[in-house]
Amino acid sequence: MNLNVMMVGFSGTGKTSYMGAMYRIFNQSGYNGFRISAVDNDNHRALLSMGQRLLEGVYPEGTDIRDVYEFELFHNNEDLLRFNWMDYRGGVLNERGNSELRDVVDQIVKADALMVFVDTPRLLSEPDESEKLLRRIQLLLQNAISALKNNLLVVSFVMTKADCVDDYEVLSKSSAWQRCANILKMLGENENVFGVVSFVKVGRECENVEYPFLHTMSMGLKMRIEQIAKELVDAVEKAKRYNEDGSLFDEVGTFFKKIFVNERSKSKWDLGNEEIAKAERLYRKFEKLENPLERIVDIIKCAIESDEIAVFGI
């Protein structure tokens, strides 16, 4: 099943631009061996073209329809996982009585990973409006977390247009930033949520674009690895139990059932061997995902040490 990544943000926060820049970086040259590719060719061409125009300083028009992009993630040309990336019209989050809003909110609540886009310079230039929007983002996050039960949620805060902020000290004292920091603090204290905060720049030059994306992908890999590990442990336990419970009597009994009753039953030892074969297959899958995950963890660690990003949660 694909990882579902949902962008959360109002109109003009730079969701679509980020997607274009991210695709250009990870599709054309790749980053530390990581590469992505859109499964649909039309999407691939559209995203590359958007990425190219960004290099020329041309930003995309606001998204006017909802779209789901399916991507594949590779590492050193080995396919790792597929993920869905959802874009939508940012203005819809401000509208009421709209079925499109319900759909978008529903997608946000069901997503495995959220990328929250915040217009950084607007926190200073329009603090009241920004606080209003942040309250709404908090409500959306609350709804998403309420639906989690025991699952995990990755939340990446992408502080966009970082190059347009003159004074970060003034920003850190603003009420809108305090609201943002409060949300991050509460997210950090929730044991089911983790993520990063990064100030990004998108355009002719890009900065820090790769970190929120890679962090999100690391969670996709972790979730896949955990799922495989659980199935692996389960298979090994079952194999152990079948082998312990198996006996000569059981083998003989099963043999007679097959011959006289024509029952397609299997002996405990047969079932045990099947579980062992399953465990071996799962272990190969596990190995394939482990190295790329370690690589991402190293990249994120270096970024934290050089103060390019901050993390919260685990």
Add this chain to the structure above:
Amino acid sequence: MEIGITMLGTTGTGKTCYLYAMADKMANGVNKLTFSPTDFEVALELQDQWDSICEGVWPPPSDVSEEYRFTCAYSMRPLVDFRWYDYKGGLLSQRGDEVDQAERVKVLDRMNNSESLIVCVSSEHLKGLIEGDRAATRPFRAYAHLLQEFVRSNGHTIPVMFAVTKADLISKDQFEAGVEMLKTRFFSALFAEDGDWLVGFVPVSLGKNFETEGGRILGGSINPWNIEIPVLFCIKSRLDVMVPELEGMLKTCCRNREDAGVRLSRELAKSGWDRFWDGDNSGSIRTEVESLENKICEMTKKLNQMRRDIDNIASAILESGAKIYMNGYECIK
């Protein structure tokens, strides 16, 4: 888990403003506790209504009844959901027409299906009561009657929090004098030693120094305080009941696990011939044991978390200056 909360209050006691203020303040949270509507569109609507108050316009009296659903969370971790019912304040005091009678029945029905009540007492009425204004006693007599009706219909008591609204209009001494009068004159039954009533009083306010004219706020400072305490009281009272219930279920689960363990040992001790002849049930019993162990683990985790949540909520209530009584005695915590 969902809790039903009904806020009782006559016209002008501030139920609707309370709802908007609570939705706004608790969206950001107090002591890491947040309330957020389960429906995002409803959240937008409540936010718009509160913004309207901040821009200087009091909402008109409610002319429709609506039910809202909220999630109470601690550090964004969901604790409990609660249902909140907002209705025309006049329904409780007026005789009204047929439509109002039908609506009144709905309110009473909602009240009977609630786990907690919040009674809105306007500080203006409380002041009137202290000053001997007979007209000021009318709402309190109505509330006392409703509570008696509740016990008659349901056969049990219900936690009640008296929220003294517009508390910026009275002093601390007036608040305490008013509480004493309510305890002795109208609600003495709620303070009987073996009455089994859990009752609280808390002052709440949207701010101070409001100057109002023709529905517009001309001056004053909007800064809601204690707005979350009545709901936290309701949530805590429900959690206090659920903890012993969960402890009982956990004990039963542990007993079942022990029994299953004994059965598994007996099954594994069977000889090969017995297993061939009688069949081997060890697999299914093992599955049963595992399932019970997982259940015990989950329930223990939930119980510990519930106890921590109760402590967090209790701290918040304690800090507010609210007065809480159980069987007529003031509770320390």
